[in-house]
Structure formats: structure tokens, C-alpha cells
Amino acid sequence: MSNDRKPASRIAHAGETEIESLTDPLVAPIYQTTVYSYPDISAVDDVYEHREPGYIYSRYGMPNHRLLESAMAQLEGTQAGLATATGMSAISAVIFGTLSAGDRIVASNQVYGGTRNLLDQDVQRLGIEVTYVDARDPDQVRQALSEPANMLYVEGITNPTINVLDLAALGEIAREAGVYFVVDSTFATPIHAGPVDHGADIVIHSTTKFIAGHNDVSGGIVLGSEEILDPIRQVAIRFGGIGGPFDAWLVLRGLKTLALRMRQSSSNALKLAEALHGHRAVERVRYPGLGNHPQHQIAKRMLREGYGSMLSIDVRGGRQAVETVVQRLEMIRFVETLGGLGTTVVHPATTSHRSVDSAVKEELEISDGLLRFSIGIEEPEDLIEEVVTALDSVRLS
Numbered sequence: 001m002s003n004d005r006k007p008a009s010r011i012a013h014a015g016e017t018e019i020e021s022l023t024d025p026l027v028a029p030i031y032q033t034t035v036y037s038y039p040d041i042s043a044v045d046d047v048y049e050h051r052e053p054g055y056i057y058s059r060y061g062m063p064n065h066r067l068l069e070s071a072m073a074q075l076e077g078t079q080a081g082l083a084t085a086t087g088m089s090a091i092s093a094v095i096f097g098t099l100s101a102g103d104r105i106v107a108s109n110q111v112y113g114g115t116r117n118l119l120d121q122d123v124q125r126l127g128i129e130v131t132y133v134d135a136r137d138p139d140q141v142r143q144a145l146s147e148p149a150n151m152l153y154v155e156g157i158t159n160p161t162i163n164v165l166d167l168a169a170l171g172e173i174a175r176e177a178g179v180y181f182v183v184d185s186t187f188a189t190p191i192h193a194g195p196v197d198h199g200a201d202i203v204i205h206s207t208t209k210f211i212a213g214h215n216d217v218s219g220g221i222v223l224g225s226e227e228i229l230d231p232i233r234q235v236a237i238r239f240g241g242i243g244g245p246f247d248a249w250l251v252l253r254g255l256k257t258l259a260l261r262m263r264q265s266s267s268n269a270l271k272l273a274e275a276l277h278g279h280r281a282v283e284r285v286r287y288p289g290l291g292n293h294p295q296h297q298i299a300k301r302m303l304r305e306g307y308g309s310m311l312s313i314d315v316r317g318g319r320q321a322v323e324t325v326v327q328r329l330e331m332i333r334f335v336e337t338l339g340g341l342g343t344t345v346v347h348p349a350t351t352s353h354r355s356v357d358s359a360v361k362e363e364l365e366i367s368d369g370l371l372r373f374s375i376g377i378e379e380p381e382d383l384i385e386e387v388v389t390a391l392d393s394v395r396l397s
């Protein structure tokens with residue numbers, strides 16, 4: 001820029017230059033810009049018509065999103081991806097990008113609380129019908145899909161009761177019915193499950209959880225074919241739930257260690273599950289790696305590299321007993337999320353399922369004594385010691 005201009009003019013355009021360097025940055029920089037300038041008007045045509053690669057405006061796509069999307073699409077074995085601001089914006093883009101008023105979703109009754117609220121409060125309000133099924137029972141799903149429907153929506157490992165669904169059977173049923181098969185694979189991560197291998201058309205992750213893995217950024221992603229993603233992307237652009245470049249950069253940085261983290265945390269989870277099994281204060285350990293888990297055989301077929309890092313227990317003595325346990329835990333913090341480096345615990349009955357009425361809670365097996373752990377990468381001995389000590393302090397009458 002010419003030095004004849006006044007300071008105010010010069011600084012208004014500071015930084016609008018390309019960095020000259022024979023060498024490339026090893027890690028992609030954060031493209032902290034909302035817009036991209038065109039050299040001329042014909043470039044506008046080339047970029048809009050996809051004849052040349054190019055970015056336009058951050059909400060339409062940005063380099064840090066593109067890098068995350070292609071890494072995740074490779075991991076899940078899909079053609080394309082769409083990074084969003086949160087898991088919920090991914091889920092809403094999928095539903096509103098593929099369905100219209102008069103359509104019908106058959107959904108698992110064991111889904112993330114926010115998803116349940118979206119289905120109950122917005123999806124139905126806008127004229128899309130929702131039928132809940134117990135997706136552990138493929139016959140129930142087949143029955144529900146014998147009426148006209150457009151989508152089967154499930155989570156492969158369910159929250160908070162850690163059931164494992166037979167995605168292969170469900171994928172087959174969805175294919176026969178000719179509906180989209182959508183799998184929220186947040187709990188399983190691409191390390192432990194590959195929903196596309198079992199017929200999923202669309203895979204969703206809340207990258208806020210294990211993928212970013214450090215409890216410091218929110219994000220979501222939708223994975224599928226270009227054809228399926230196109231209308232979903234258009235809706236995401238219009239609805240606007242697109243995060244910033246630094247968020248995507250953080251998620252991608254977390255992703256690099258996902259395999260290592262999951263290896264350690266799923267191995268920890270299995271050791272903890274075995275240690276808690278049979279403890280006098282524990283009515284039931286819900287972990288798919290245990291031989292007595294109701295879907296252990298299904299889990300062996302559906303999961304790989306271990307059985308995941310989510311583990312729930314039913315503490316004897318109800319709310320008072322879980323209060324004792326939570327207060328006794330020191331390193332393990334009581335927080336309403338999952339998927340971080342450190343082990344955390346949540347009490348679903350008073351948090352995620354607080355507003356769910358008691359009959360539904362009973363049907364979903366969410367008792368006052370249920371505690372859900374997200375296992376981290378600590379040394380297993382320390383984890384076991386801490387949880388066992390806390391449980392030892394429960395007084396049973």
C-alpha cells in the first residue's frame with residue numbers, strides 16, 4: 001500500500017497482505033477472516049460455479065472447517081462433511097435439511113436430552129411427526145417403519161444407560177424401508193464404531209465431546225455423501241449455526257490425539273467396570289465390555305478397539321447414596337458433559353433427565369441411583385481407588 005495515504009487509511013487495511021515464504025506452515029493457520037476478496041468479477045463466476053476452489057464468506061465455508069471436515073470424512077468413510085457450531089446445530093441441520101412438514105421420523109427413545117427436546121418441541125411443532133421406539137428391539141423398529149416414514153434416528157451407544165444398538169440390523173431395516181438412517185455416534189467416536197459400515201446414510205458427532213476432547217470448545221459435524229449433504233449444508237447456511245475458525249482449529253487439534261485418548265480411556269473404563277462389578281454398594285454396572293452386559297455380544301460386533309469410555313452404575317440407596325458418592329469424589333468432577341481428558345460424572349435424574357416425567361424415566365431405566373461416568377486418561381489405579389473409596393463410604397441400611 002502506498003505510503004502517501006494517511007495513517008487512518010493505512011491501518012484500516014493493515015494485514016491485508018499475503019505472507020511471502022518459500023516454506024509452508026506445518027500446522028494450518030487459523031484463518032481468522034470472515035471474507036475473501038476476489039481478483040476480478042470473472043473469479044466470482046468461477047468460485048460460485050465451483051470451477052475454481054475459493055472461499056467467499058465464513059458462513060458458507062472456511063479453510064479451517066474444510067480441513068476438519070475432510071479429516072472426519074476420511075475417518076468415518078464418507079464422501080463429505082459439514083462442520084457446525086455445536087452438535088445441536090448439526091442435528092437440526094440434518095432434520096430440517098432433509099425433511100418437510102408431513103414427513104415422519106422414527107426415533108430411538110434413548111437419545112441425548114437436547115435431541116429429545118428438539119424432536120418434542122420444534123420438529124413436531126413444524127409438522128414433522130415423531131414416533132419413538134425402543135431401538136434395542138429391531139422388530140419394534142420394523143413395525144414402526146411399516147407406516148410411511150422418512151428417517152430412522154438413533155444413537156449407537158445410548159445415553160445415559162449405555163445400551164448398544166445393533167446398527168447392522170437397524171441399517172438393513174432402514175434400507176428396506178427406504179428411509180434415511182441417521183446415527184449420532186458421539187459416544188462411540190470414529191475409533192470405536194463405524195456406522196457407515198452398517199448402513200448409516202448420515203453420521204453426526206457433537207465434536208464438543210471426545211473429538212475435541214479438552215472441554216474447551218463446542219462443535220458439531222455431519223458426515224455423508226455430497227448428494228445427501230448438499231441440502232443439509234444449504235439449511236445450515238440459512239439457519240446460521242456455523243462456528244468460527246478458531247473453534248474448528250481447536251477441534252482438529254483435539255482430533256489428532258483421539259485414537260490415543262480413546263485407547264487409554266476405554267481400557268480404563270473396562271478396568272473400572274471390572275473393579276466395580278460386585279461392589280456391595282453397586283446394584284449394576286452398565287458397561288458393554290462386561291460379559292453380563294445385555295448387549296455384550298452385539299457390542300462385540302458393533303464396537304472395535306475396546307468398548308468405549310462411557311460407563312454408568314446404579315448405586316444402591318438412591319439419591320442419598322449418590323450424594324455421598326459425588327461428595328467423596330475428588331479428582332472426578334461433577335459436570336454436565338462428557339468426553340474430556342479427565343474422568344467426570346453426572347447424575348442424569350437431576351440434570352439431563354430432570355424434566356422427564358417419572359414414568360418415562362422408569363421406562364428408560366433412569367433411577368435416582370444412576371451415575372454416568374465419562375472415563376478419562378488417568379492412571380487406572382488412581383481411578384479405581386477413588387471410585388471404590390467413594391462407594392465404600394455409602395452406608396447401606
Ligand SMILES: *Cc1c(COP(=O)(O)O)cnc(C)c1O
Pocket residue numbers: 086087088089112114115155159184186187206207208209218219220
Ligand atoms: C452433547 C451431545 C449432543 C449435543 O451436542 P452440543 O455440542 O452440546 O450441541 C448431541 N448428541 C449427543 C449424544 C451428545 O452427547
